[in-house]
Amino acid sequence: MADLSGDRIDRVALDGTVSHHPLSRGVGVQGIVAARDGRLWFTESRASRVGRLDPASGQVQEDAIATGAWPDQIAAGQDGSVWVSEYNSDRMGRVV
Numbered sequence: 691m692a693d694l695s696g697d698r699i700d701r702v703a704l705d706g707t708v709s710h711h712p713l714s715r716g717v718g719v720q721g722i723v724a725a726r727d728g729r730l731w732f733t734e735s736r737a738s739r740v741g742r743l744d745p746a747s748g749q750v751q752e753d754a755i756a757t758g759a760w761p762d763q764i765a766a767g768q769d770g771s772v773w774v775s776e777y778n779s780d781r782m783g784r785v786v
Contacts, residue, residue, distance in 0.1 A: 760778040
């Protein structure tokens with residue numbers, strides 16, 4: 691799950707164990723979705739970035755989008771596409 695104020699992605703296992711994947715301070719993780727390729731895609735609203743986490747390796751990649759766009763929610767399509775809503779620009783954008 692996305693932890694907006696904690697700047698991390700949390701994983702809750704079936705037994706209730708919680709593990710954390712920290713991100714940069716102040717990024718504001720907002721939305722999160724699992725894509726068809728198994729990666730977790732997420733928005734970093736305060737940093738105007740979209741990121742992806744490979745759960746198998748723990749590797750994170752982040753890409754900047756328009757400054758001030760405030761990427762908010764994120765969704766994955768059945769065709770493998772990933773879409774992001776931009777709060778400050780009232781737009782949707784396709785990431786992949």
